[in-house]
Amino acid sequence: MIRYLARRLLSLALTLLVASVVIFLIIEVVPGDTASLMLGVNADEETRLALREELGLDVSKPVRYFNWVSGMLTGDFGISYTYRTPVSEMIADRMMVSFPLALYALALSTLIAFPAGIIAATKRGSFSDVSIMGVTQLGVAIPNFWFAMILVTIFAIKLRWFSAGGFPGWEVGFFAGLKSLTLPAFALALPQASILARVMRSSLLDTLGEDFIRTARAKGLSARQALWGHALRNALIPVLTIIGLQFSFLLAGAIIIENIFFLPGLGRMIFQAITQRDLIVVESVVMLLVFAVVAVTFLVDVAYAVVDPRLRRRV
Amino acid sequence: MSLLTVQDLRVSIGGNSILTDIDLSVDAGKVLGIVGESGSGKSMTAYSIMRLLPDGSEMNGKVILDGTELTALSEEQMCRVRGRQIGMVFQEPMTALNPLHTIGDQIAETVKMHTKTGRSEARRITLDTLRRVELPPEEFPPSRYPHELSGGQRQRVVIAMAIALRPQLLIADEPTTALDVTTQAQLLNLLKRLVDDDQMGLVLISHDLAVIASTADDIAVMRNGVVVESGSTDEVFNHMQHPYTRELMKASAHVPEKLAPTAEIASPLLIVKDLVRDYKVPRKGFFDKVSYFRAVDQVSFTIHRGENVGLVGESGCGKSTLTRAILGLEDIQGGSVSLDGEFVIAKDAMSLSSRRKMQVVFQDPYGSFNPRHTVGRLVAEPLHALAIQPDRAAREKAVNAVLARVGLQTADSKKYIHEFSGGQRQRIAIARALINRPSLIILDEAVSALDVSIRAQILDLLVELAASDDIAYLFISHDLSVVRSFTERVMVMKDGRIVEEGETEKVFRSPEHPYTKSLIAAAPKTPSVAY
Amino acid sequence: MRRRRNLVIGALLCVLFIAAALVSFVWTPFDVISLDIANKLKTPGGEHWFGTDHFGRDILSMIMVGARTSIAVALVAVGIGMVLGVPLGLFAAASRGTLLDELIMRGNDLIFAFPALLIAILITAVLGPSAVNAIIAIGIFNIPVFARLTRAAALSLWERDYILSARVAGKSKLRISAEHILPNLLNLLIVQGTIQFSLGVLAEAGLSYVGLGAQPPTPSWGRMLAESQTMFSFAPHLAIFPGLAIVFTVLGLNLFGDGLRDYFDPRLRHNRHDETPEAIVNDERVS
Secondary structure: HHHHHHHHHHHHHHHHHHHHHHHHHHEEEEEEEEHHHHHHHOOOOHHHHHHHHHHHOOOOOOHHHHHHHHHHHOOOOOEEEEEEEOOEEEHEEEEEHHHHHHHHHHHHHHHHHHHHHHHHHHHHOOOHHHHHHHHHHHHHHOOHHHHHHHHHHHEEEEEEEEOOOOOOHHHHHHHHHHHHHHHHHHHHHHHHHHHHHHHHHHHHHHHOOOOOHHHHHHOOOOHHHHHHHHHHHHHHHHHHHHHHHHHHHHHHHHHHHHHHHHOOOOHHHHHHHHHHHHHHHHHHHHHHHHHHHHHHHHHHHHHHHOOOHHHHHOO | OOEEEEEEEEEEEEOHHHEEEEEEEEEOOEEEEOOOOOOOOOOHHHHHHHOOOOEEEEEEEEEEEOEEEEOOOOOHHHHHHOOOOOEEEEEOOOOOOOOOHHHHHHHHHHHHHHHHOOOOHHHHHHHHHHHHOOOOOOOOOOOHHHOOOHHHHHHHHHHHHHHHOOOOOOEOOOOOOOOHHHHHHHHHHHHHHHHHHOOOOOEEEEHHHHHHHHHEEEEEEEOOEEEEEEEEEEHHHHHOOOOHHHHHHHHHHHOOOOOOOOOOOOOEEEEEEEEEEEEEOOOOOOOOEEEEEEEEEEEEEEOOOEEEEEOOOOOOOOHHHHHHHHHOOOOOOOEEEEEEOOEEEEHHHHOHHHHHHHEEOOOOOOOOOOOOOOOHHHHHHHHOOOOOOOHHHHHHHHHHHHHHHOOHHHHHHEEEHHHOOOOHHHHHHHHHHHOOOEEEEEOOOOOOOOOOHHHHHHHHHHHHHHHHOOOOOEEEOOOHHHHHHHOEEEEEEEEEEEEEEHHHHHHHHOOOHHHHHHHHHHOOOOOOOOO | HHHHHHHHHHHHHHHHHHHHHHHHHOOOOOOOOOOHHHHHOOOOEEEOOOEOOOOOHHHHHHHHHHHHHHHHHHHHHHHHHHHHHHHHEEEEEEEEOOOHHHHHHOOOHHOOOOOHHHHHHHHHHHOOOOOOHHHHHHHHHHHHHHHHHHHHHHHHOOOOOOHHHHHHHHOHHHHHHHHHHHHHHHHHHHHHHHHHHHHHHHHHHHHHHHOOOOOOOOOOOHHHHHHHHOOOOOOOHHHHHHHHHHHHHHHHHHHHHHHHHHHHOOOOOHOOOOOHHHHHHHOOOOO
């Protein structure tokens, strides 16, 4: 198992390395000198050079790449061109919104999807199966930002149960923070829950058709006992893959949703950075999100090894 | 009174009748063999007894076990019967076990399901049961996972799960079909021993008459959902009443009529010399040395023109790799293959003229054809190897000619493969092999997937073609009785080497190598009877 | 029977939107570029079936023209994914276990680490927002989807005996890929194409919504939603109609894809259930 995970870790580290090169190269293509852009046309040469030095732009590109990567490894993401504050501090603040939001949505999606998928699979062809499948079909088709607008109208504007946007900060209180993330989390979770429920149902149905379920029935297990004792854990393997993927997509999807709810997360930050051409921020946030995707992929690999003994002894 | 009685059992699925008026009985300590070809309803009978029929099935009639009418029990009561009073073993040991649970847990589950024993008692029973199925816990601790065991060992675990509580009745549905002959013999012995030890009744289901004949006390022959003949084994074999039983017997023991061997000594056709095929074993760590697995180890043999040579061996012995190497589909690490005096060089460099002379027929009549091409196009594919490509009319003519030779119609060339039965598909495969007028056809388990009656017809066809076209066959099979009846010379392969070679009759009558001896001893024999 | 119903409903919805897009080239109820402030924020009914927006433009007309953008972006993106991804997958499968295979697969992993939105953000940061950039972003994202699917399916086909037969006949790997492998993958690719198409429509809407897609004055559904957001409480029709257009298009494509899959796959048509986990796994590369 250690070897299997070590190999996965190495391969993912390599992916990250190449990804960082790609991101750096793309951003470096941008024409124009950042320092002149920031200072405006009338700035004198001396100030410009000083600013270039301050931003670390006065060295060759390979050196800058190296500085960027080694800086990130030590938690130093550089200095924002616009705000002149360390990017790492900005990111840290914003992460406290984006990350909990993605986790919250993932939890919601799993909590909704598991029972729905299991009910649909065990009562295949029944009214509940057909309705669950119908709702999930619709859930996949609804754009989450549109769903968010509807949620805001109903629950914030009409019913006034939640505020329409903004984030009070965790220091106000955990539940106040959570409450302000509830509508966005639901908006994010709906399509993912629909997908997950479908995967759960189909994977469970596949597993229920396996030979070892028949063997379990021949031992005297009831259909229900066979489901809980044997089918569920086996059915979980493809479901894990999806959960892993979803976390990445929830992080990315949060970029859009944060804009609707005026949440001070990474998404809002990255759009402001694009408009202000604060490329170091764009560069770092994209790298961070790629890192999150890759890290979650690794966690899913670990989960596989825990669930499936066949992987534990493999190479 | 019988242990199990089945009376007037009828089953239909979605309105289609699957079983009609089945009557069976099994005594304690006896083995009832149910034999029949695919689709005869033998497995459905087993599922009916267990009441594990697929959704949408309707079942009528009575199943009585030891005075209890199972057909009258509720599903909940039936759960208490399954695993406790009736155990069941299935065909496919590779998938019959839950891959995520240890074998010990899976055996103990049977115990925990039906008794209120504590953990240590359940463990004691598990260890004891492992011993009863000859998997000594010292060697096969209950903490093993299914993927760490071979097919035969897994099947023993499945049996252990079924007999852990010493049920009165065991149902085994093709329990040895997926296994090699020696493993099959060991498992059949195990089942017989368990029947004797526990005075258990056994229902053994198989398509293989020889397996049934050597194991069962009573036999029921099934066809199209009906028991056509039943009685004690001796009675059935010696006084066959039903024409189908006779036909089945005849087909299983079928010996294709061979022509008298030609007097002149034929010239060598295929010469394989010191052939070696190594596979790279994936490295375990980054710093480990690359290691190799030798699948074919210095194999040498010759096949003469028009000769019919058998190659037998159990799964994993290297016979498939050898076939592919001869066909030029594998890189080889040593030795040579020459056909008709010309060296066959590995892979894509193999000359088209060699390709033309060597053809192959595979086992699976379903996977051997591209489902999107017409039969005409499929059969014409080997023409690619001709130096001058024939025009359309010539192609069509060639296709029609070979189709006629294998007993198919010209109109069949416009059809798609899914419109044909398994036997017809093997005929098409043979037609495809024939189209280039080859001198050698490799038959890779070519009749193994066919029912006995179809198999007999295909074997006859092959013999007929060999005689008229002077074709040599390399007949690869795990089925010793077919090899014995079909080939003139036989080679026995084990662990990548040919351990014995000689005239077929001679090898079968007086095998020399211990492995050949064990192989022949393990093969179930069809009783010889007067037709 | 239910499966055939999926196919029919899906096909009808798809045809409706494609027809709307095509008709918009020659005719729309009203002009979508010129402003008519006098008629702003009309509620649905009368002359304007779906009402008008804050500039007095006809919503129905904008949805028809918007369908053009959605369909064009998604279709071209799927095309990019297929044209580049399928051959890569075929090459990888034909050269299984070699360096080429390894390179292709690692390249796929790399792209998979970037959700489509991130690719779009990177491209926009460099080139500025436009519909073309949206196409490139979604297209790049589609490449590994098709490459992986093709490779996995082709690998299982390479194990078939009929491929061995073709090799025994002396055919090259390239020829076998074209003659035996690709035709047997077509159904699968068409189904996946439909599903990626629907994901493309969603992704385009999302990108336009955040301003990374089609730029004014080109109408697009995503931007219509973005512009209507502040007026949602008093003019909900501005958001409802474009939203429903997206939902029905995506729903139609998904139903059509599912229906096609069942129609093509006799195994699924006759027994078991509607979709395999692998199929959904492949579907769910949502951005």
